[in-house]
Amino acid sequence: MSAMALFGQLLLGLINGSFYAMLSLGLAIVFGLLGIVNAAQGAFYMLGAFFAWMLGQYIGIGYWPSLVLAPIGVAIVGVIMERTIIKRVYNLDHLYGLLLTLGLFQVIQGLFVYWYGTSGQPYDNPPGLTGGHNLGFMFLPNYRAWVVVVSIVLCFGTWYAIEKTRLGAYLRAATENPTLVRAFGINVPLLVTLAFGGGVALAGIAGVLAAPIYQVNPLMGGNILVPVFAVVVIGGFGSILGAIVTGLVLGVLEGFSKVFYPEASNMVIFAIMIVVLLVKPQGLFGRER
Amino acid sequence: MSDQVLDIAGLNGWYGESHVLHGIDLKVGQGEVVTLIGRNGVGKTTTLRAIMGILSKREGVVKVFGTETIRMPPERVARLGVGYVPEERGIFASLTVTENLMLPPVLAPGGTTLDEIYRLFPNLLERARSQGSKLSGGEQQMLAIARILRTGARFILLDEPTEGLAPVIVQQIGVVLEAIKSKGLTVLMVEQNFRFAANVADRHYVMESGKIVDMITKSEIAGKMERLEEYLGV
Numbered sequence: 001m002s003a004m005a006l007f008g009q010l011l012l013g014l015i016n017g018s019f020y021a022m023l024s025l026g027l028a029i030v031f032g033l034l035g036i037v038n039a040a041q042g043a044f045y046m047l048g049a050f051f052a053w054m055l056g057q058y059i060g061i062g063y064w065p066s067l068v069l070a071p072i073g074v075a076i077v078g079v080i081m082e083r084t085i086i087k088r089v090y091n092l093d094h095l096y097g098l099l100l101t102l103g104l105f106q107v108i109q110g111l112f113v114y115w116y117g118t119s120g121q122p123y124d125n126p127p128g129l130t131g132g133h134n135l136g137f138m139f140l141p142n143y144r145a146w147v148v149v150v151s152i153v154l155c156f157g158t159w160y161a162i163e164k165t166r167l168g169a170y171l172r173a174a175t176e177n178p179t180l181v182r183a184f185g186i187n188v189p190l191l192v193t194l195a196f197g198g199g200v201a202l203a204g205i206a207g208v209l210a211a212p213i214y215q216v217n218p219l220m221g222g223n224i225l226v227p228v229f230a231v232v233v234i235g236g237f238g239s240i241l242g243a244i245v246t247g248l249v250l251g252v253l254e255g256f257s258k259v260f261y262p263e264a265s266n267m268v269i270f271a272i273m274i275v276v277l278l279v280k281p282q283g284l285f286g287r288e289r
Numbered sequence: 290m291s292d293q294v295l296d297i298a299g300l301n302g303w304y305g306e307s308h309v310l311h312g313i314d315l316k317v318g319q320g321e322v323v324t325l326i327g328r329n330g331v332g333k334t335t336t337l338r339a340i341m342g343i344l345s346k347r348e349g350v351v352k353v354f355g356t357e358t359i360r361m362p363p364e365r366v367a368r369l370g371v372g373y374v375p376e377e378r379g380i381f382a383s384l385t386v387t388e389n390l391m392l393p394p395v396l397a398p399g400g401t402t403l404d405e406i407y408r409l410f411p412n413l414l415e416r417a418r419s420q421g422s423k424l425s426g427g428e429q430q431m432l433a434i435a436r437i438l439r440t441g442a443r444f445i446l447l448d449e450p451t452e453g454l455a456p457v458i459v460q461q462i463g464v465v466l467e468a469i470k471s472k473g474l475t476v477l478m479v480e481q482n483f484r485f486a487a488n489v490a491d492r493h494y495v496m497e498s499g500k501i502v503d504m505i506t507k508s509e510i511a512g513k514m515e516r517l518e519e520y521l522g523v
Contacts, residue, residue, distance in 0.1 A: 183366075
């Protein structure tokens with residue numbers, strides 16, 4: 001096999017991995033603070049892509065403004081859902097949050113399948129990032145390089161914001177003891193809503209980034225959701241760094257297996273998940289709960 | 290009265306269906322150190338939680354610095370200038386000592402400066418980068434008090450500051466309380482250690498089954514020792 005094909009698959013794996021990382025990072029934030037396993041995360045990813053496509057299709061707004069506007073739109077949808085529906089299950093077992101968000105996911109996905117069918121809409125590479133460079137050992141499309149860079153910057157930016165800033169300290173403290181954080185004068189319910197908005201906006205950005213690589217398809221959220229959950233389980237639920245590292249590594253491993261043993265590429269993540277669950281049930285980066 | 294920091298009248302409180310506070314009346318004046326004493330389970334901690342708004346099922350009048358707070362969530366009560374040091378200290382295990390110290394937002398100017406805090410609590414500087422979970426009980430209590438002093442809160446609710454601490458640490462907490470008092474801050478404190486409470490407090494409210502049953506000032510303690518011992522079951 002050629003080096004070109006190998007590195008091409010690895011790059012695609014890295015891109016998938018960065019989408020896994022962004023989606024599971026959003027899940028980790030939301031789970032840590034709200035105790036909600038947000039199964040609707042895939043729908044927000046799909047919404048991000050669709051909002052970008054709709055902005056272009058109906059109002060003629062291009063990729064660059066959409067990269068900001070679509071995730072904001074996703075965050076608004078998410079915040080409305082959190083305030084009106086999801087907040088009702090905070091005091092119940094985690095299972096109810098999972099079921100509720102899974103239902104919401106099905107409703108959103110169903111609506112878009114009803115409106116747009118399942119064939120997918122094309123979305124062009126943004127001007128300025130077409131073409132690519134021949135690095136000698138591989139051809140690097142500019143847009144894919146951009147996606148990898150943006151995703152990694154966003155992931156580690158989010159990690160930094162949570163681990164090293166004052167707002168992040170509020171979030172971590174509120175994860176441990178929300179009542180006491182409120183008693184210090186911090187509006188925790190508002191913080192929770194903002195964190196939810198931020199968590200789903202990450203999925204929305206991933207969706208916009210994905211639009212030119214894959215088609216904009218109502219089923220794209222469902223397709224990514226399953227590996228993302230596996231990533232979260234392997235990394236350790238609620239762990240920020242675990243979500244990022246595991247997402248990237250598993251994407252690359254998946255890419256590798258596509259080269260060497262394509263039949264296993266859909267299974268490799270789950271095989272790893274099984275091993276991790278047997279050896280370290282709380283996940284590689286997780287703490288015992 | 291304008292110099293009343295806390296003015297509670299007819300406060301009732303519930304944990305779910307269970308009625309735990311039965312018409313509390315209690316006042317704390319500017320600059321006073323007042324304790325709530327009584328046996329275990331009579332509602333002392335619950336009273337503090339009701340003042341803070343953490344116990345949300347409550348009725349009656351709770352005025353803090355003259356503002357009615359009975360319908361306020363905890364974050365708004367705090368913003369009036371109230372600092373809360375909970376019984377379990379509430380040190381965040383996933384935050385470092387410094388992050389814990391800097392966590393509560395400044396509520397009013399005039400809070401204790403970091404220099405002064407490190408002078409009062411030298412351990413906190415030594416252990417600045419440790420995780421909150423690594424501190425001893427005494428260090429946790431120091432940190433819980435220090436982080437409230439930093440905020441400039443003028444009214445401090447202290448829940449059992451000496452509970453489970455070695456005598457030498459209790460002494461240190463006493464020094465800190467004197468410092469708080471000399472700054473003119475107001476304190477309402479739950480305390481089981483009556484010898485400690487008697488030393489630092491101006492007045493004592495005695496609680497029994499969700500009610501205030503007596504109030505004793507510092508000067509009356511000697512004369513009412515027998516009655517106090519009966520209240521406290523010693």
